[in-house]
Amino acid sequence: METGKKPCLAIVVPCYNEAAVLEQTTRHLLAVLENLQEAVSPDSRILYVNDGSADATWDIIERLHAGDRRIAGVNLAHNSGHQNALIAGLSTAIRFADLTVTIDADLQDDETVIADMVRLAGEGNDIVYGVRSSRATDTWFKRTTAQTFYRLMSRLGVKTVYNHADYRLMSRRAVEALLCYEERNLFLRGLVPLLGYNTAKVEYARKERQAGESKYPLTKMLSFAFDGITSFSMSLVHMVFWLGILFLLIALGILVWVIVCIIQQKAITGWSSLILSIWFCSGCVLIGLGTVGEYIGKIYMEVKRRPRYNIKDERL
Ligand code: UDP
Ligand code: MG
16 A cells, blocks of 8 residues: 555445345445545445346446446356355455455444544554454354354364454455465455454444345355364364274273283173274274375365465565
8 A cells, every 4th residue: 555645445245135235235335435535545436246146136236336436346157155256356356446345245244343444454454353242133043153163163273363254354465465375165264364464353243134134044154164164174184083092092991901801700702802893993993094184184285275474574
């Protein structure tokens, strides 16, 4: 971002069958841009990404664009999923914008804190996370599953920001760095913390969906969560290995018990050989699986070709 010049802001909004909320969302986001007139360039825009909606979403975006040049749109050829729609929007946005904010179309995330995000970006932060301070409006089920997920992720050693979804500001260089991660199994809220750079957080209370219904049913949510864990953590494979070790230890325990029984002449014929083979062989199989998994995991990490480092400053 050049100093002295106002940064150009793009508010990237993925939309999948969001015809019901789009007009309302536009009004709210335009109000945000108006309030930011002092801080951002007049070229700042709302960038809708239509993720292959089956309803009138794209027609509405085209109509809004025709009426106001601060509204732009990208139309994906088919439904590619929330995370891919975000990447499509970000790649398009950095062609003209210095700062990008990604926000859901339903405005469950409080759009008024975008002003705080822009201020924090001006203070030298490349990434500003929107963090939910309260989930009072979420259903009990959504709240519990989401929070369990965040806890599980951190238990498994995946760096994520607690209670942060995909509502965040990123500078152009942060987006450029993010685009160097070419993996297909996208889990942006796990990737962004890997970028480094200076980060900040703003808190807000999560609201209810303005209209329409959630595009994340339970099955999609679970597969997203599983994607997040398997893309960032090898803990599950390690667990298989250690389970194998545990089985071998149990086999050892049984062996000791069997020897004691033989000495006391209380052994039941046939039982010891059978039970020992079961625990011993299962342990060996699990250790074998864990070891093979370790190599496959390494291959998996290699084929992602993630950047090894990310330079923040240079004094040459
Ligand atoms: N979305 C998308 N493609 C999809 C599913 C969802 O672009 O395949 C968008 C959707 O339009 C919304 C955002 O992703 O802007 C989050 O979806 P939603 O609000 O339904 O999720 P929830 O808040 O219920 O988790
Ligand atoms: Mg939502």
